[in-house]
Amino acid sequence: MGTISHLPRRDRPQPVRLGSDREAEAALAALVDGWQGAEPSLAQRREALKLSGLTAISLCAEAGGLDCSTALLARVVRQIESVDPGAAEALHRHFVLIDMFREEGDERFYGQLAEQSLAGDLLMGEADAARGTLDVRQEDFQSTASGEVLLPQAALFADWLWLPAINDAAGHLVEGSALVPVRAATLETRVDGEGREHLVARFRSAPVAHGLWARARPRLRTAVALDHLLEAARASVQLDLAGGGASPQAALRLSLARRALLALVQEAAAALDHAQVAPSVDSLGQADSLCRDAALFAADLTGHEGRFEHLATLAPGQC
DSSP states (O other), X not given: OOSGGGSOGGGSOOOOOOOSHHHHHHHHHHHHHHHTTOOOOHHHHHHHHHHHTGGGTTSOGGGTSOOOOHHHHHHHHHHHHTTOHHHHHHHHHHHHHHHHHHHHTOHHHHXXXXXXXXXXXXXXXXXXXXXXXXXXXXXXXXXXXXXXXEEOGGGGGOSEEEEEEEETTTTEEEEEEEEEEGGGEEEEEEEOTTSOEEEEEEESSOHHHHHHHHHHHHHHHHHHHHHHHXXXXXXXXXXXXXXXXXXXXXXXXXXXXXXXXXXXHHHHHHHHHHHHXXXXXXXXXHHHHHHHHHHHHHHHHHTOTTTTHHHHSOOTTOO
């Protein structure tokens, strides 16, 4: 034990409640400055993240969060990544999962996650945030012709499940895994012809759909955030051009690149909207592919392809 994350509740510092984007920026700067040159353990850094208030900034305003912009979320992840890539990955995954549960429409469950985030008790990207989570291994996972999934009995005691993604159309397992809330499934026990009892889950939407949603949306957010950098570069070149310090060709190249990126972002956003109205493995896969293209194109244009690789090339369930 021995780290702050294991202190009794009464001795634990109270989490910060951030009231504006400016306060979030200040909390981010203080956190990054405090980590510069220091060597806190991974557990201490994740605890500091939870207490900083930053884990709650993506929550909707009604739940007590900031409902902040995509650009701010990307800046937070990017700056934390500069001092601790592992903590940045955990926070990024937290934002993605919180957003996924928000989109699922279960207000009670989302409210519970919001309450835990505001209390500094939740960082969903933590490897040890497995309270109520069951990792169903591929060898434990069986699908039936009717689309049902056979699960271990331990799933009865889980709040959500990590499952290998299943492609409904082809009926076979695909690469990666997906976070599936237990509430998204109807669980029942069934005895087979040999007298063995199985836990059966029937999902309203396929596990792969959850994985694709969790992967596509942050990719598009990355592209939009990087577009801000591209616009800043374009504005800078325009100023240099006015002062005679830049060539018209450079300004034209940046302008054309940004127009191409915006067109790709708009196409990806439209595909996500369509997938939300008519969700299927095909529509979500198309949206996911376009969001990936937008993120990689934006990263290439701004010179961030290395630093944003983990945001743009994640397998389902790894975001």
